[in-house]
Amino acid sequence: MATEHAYKVLFFMQSAAFILFIINYFQMSTVVVTPVGRLSAKKTCDCKPIGTREVFNISTYVCPNGQPPMQVRGQLSNCTLADIKKRPGVVMLTTANLAYADVALNMLESVKRIGVCVNTTVIAEDQKAYDLLLKYAKGDPAIYVQKTNSGEMDAIEPSRRLGSHYYGIMNKRQAYILTLLEQGLEVLFSDSDTFWFRDPFPYFQGDFDISLRGFTKTRIVSKTNFCAGFIYLKPTKATIQFVRTWVELMDNNKKKGSFTPDQTVMNGLLRADKPGHVNVRMLDADLFPWGPTFFDPSWQKQNHSTVVMHAASIRGHPAKLSKFNEFGMWLVNVTTSPGS
Ligand SMILES: *[C@@H]1O[C@H](CO)[C@@H](O)[C@H](O)[C@H]1NC(C)=O
Ligand SMILES: *[C@@H]1O[C@H](CO)[C@@H](O)[C@H](O)[C@H]1NC(C)=O
Ligand SMILES: *[C@@H]1O[C@H](CO)[C@@H](O)[C@H](O)[C@H]1NC(C)=O
Ligand SMILES: *[C@@H]1O[C@H](CO)[C@@H](O)[C@H](O)[C@H]1NC(C)=O
């Protein structure tokens, strides 16, 4: 994640207390995600949908054996269509390229384990990521895998350095968010390198436009910077106007060949209170910790009831994988990054 704060990460041994916590927390400790078996190309009687999108179209099901399609449980989400309908008007959005497809699957597995069901869209940023994610999500009523509609990576990247690739991907998220907001949906954008311990949705009740973590405890308009990696947006006038401007600035920058990270652009707007005032609800740092805090042994010894951990500032796939492994938070047995 693009956060630039200056934490000093202490890579010490994990505390035994935390191991016990994890073992207790996840009573089953073994590996999980299994690809869905091959689905028949024809409509079948066991209510299996054919593609991913069709799952939202009830008329594509034929269920003479009486099993209503509302009860088909997704392999990746363990949710039924009825489950996600209990949270109407809310969409969870995440993105992944092939290198981070395993990280995204790991996050989805953490979501599944706490039994949270939400209409989820995973944007695959390249064909291989799409193929892989679809293998796991096919027929899942809660998880829609979509291939990027804005080009695989950025065709006009100035170099092939990891950095510019990374920002190429991240710099598209606000356009996806805007599309959903314009449909009147509330959007939770979650970076793939998050791990969910508890249901975050109760923290998004109430009156605000957007909710996210900041680098200060309370918001100081001309000063506070925020992290765009875990952000809840309501489709209010203020939010839509804000995200539209964010997208426009990103597009203008891109045309000029400038790849300013989207978070920097977002923070520029929020600090200047432009294009209009956005009512920001700050997420509690204790409940929504970032990697360097969460993985700190002294923090582990304290009694934090973490909701969602975001491995921000744990840079690069191998480092994230190793931290997740060390803390018993690597739940899947796929690895898609060539570097690890
Ligand atoms: C990963 O999980 C699948 C499905 O359960 C299993 O067939 C496969 O052997 C596992 N691979 C490893 C390396 O554990
Ligand atoms: C739903 O599926 C039916 C039957 O396959 C099809 O005729 C119809 O166009 C589909 N509707 C949508 C909105 O995709
Ligand atoms: C899936 O959800 C059902 C209903 O909530 C639950 O009984 C079951 O244990 C869950 N299975 C997994 C693998 O999480
Ligand atoms: C899930 O979200 C998509 C937008 O990504 C929306 O088109 C669809 O209607 C939603 N499905 C349900 C069941 O809410």
Ligand SMILES: *[C@@H]1O[C@H](CO)[C@@H](O)[C@H](O)[C@H]1NC(C)=O
């Ligand atoms: C830790 O938090 C839990 C839940 O909030 C509480 O029940 C427990 O007493 C706390 N333990 C300590 C040692 O503070």
